[in-house]
Amino acid sequence: MENKKVSPAFKALKGFIKAVYPTFTVEGAENLPDEPVVVVGNHAQLHGPLSCELYFPGLHYTWCVGEMLHVKEVPAYAYRDFWSAKPAYSRWFYKLLSYLIAPLSAFVFTNANTVSVYHDARALTTFKRTVQLLEEGANVILFPECPTPNNGIVHAFQDKFVDVAKLYYKKTGKELQFVPLYVCPALKKLCLGEPVPFRADAPIGEERARVCAELSERITQLARRLPAHRVVPYLNVPKKQYPTNLPTEGEQA
DSSP: OOOOOOOHHHHHHHHHHHHHSOOOEEEOGGGSOSSOOEEEEOOTTTHHHHHHHHHOOSSEEEEEEGGGGSTTTHHHHHIIIIITTSOGGGHHHHHHHHHHTHHHHHHHHHHSSEEEEOSSTTHHHHHHHHHHHHHTTOEEEEOOBOSSOOSSSOOOBOGGGGHHHHHHHHHHSOOOEEEEEEEETTTTEEEEOOOEEOOTTSOHHHHHHHHHHHHHHHHHHHHHTSOSOBOOOSSOOOGGGOOBSSOOTTSOO
16 A cells, blocks of 8 residues: 655644544444445535544545645535535625635645546546555545435435446456445444445446445435434535434335
């Protein structure tokens, strides 16, 4: 495994954040196989990446949108993805904030253990880097939700991440496993469920749909089994709009 040079300022910042950010406990760590895996979780806004950076066990890397590593690209992406759903009267503030955080974002994500994610011709670079890290023994964490609603726990997934397993099988002959993760800021928990194995002999289109559906269902069930709490949704909406983990009337548990 490569030795990444990390800025002392980043180490100090990480230490400060860990001192003031809630401590998360990990439940279901026994569901992590001995072989490296891809962990798939709900984003929970900033809580997914942040809590995993601080408290996920073992060596791990997290997928991060490539724009967040480049100062000039941060503002447009950050506003669109984090704050575009904010009330109209406050959007001017969040547009300003998106510029203010740009230098910090680039600094943090270039020093943290991240894999740059691209949705253009550079996508293959993301997959190759992920497979390399898996071969070297690291787990890889990703949060593939998109704005499309699914249920009150997790949004729909962008499904191309499943293709990593196809490349991994081609290189190693091993069928990669995807481990579901429910990030629960309200209870300060990272909950891991039983893995979903990739089937190398199935058409990739079918596997994308199956793996995403099973992961989404397992994440939902991890949330449903916990005590009543507010779910931090993918979209940055007012807190009064946060759903609960308990099924609403007419919805299956």
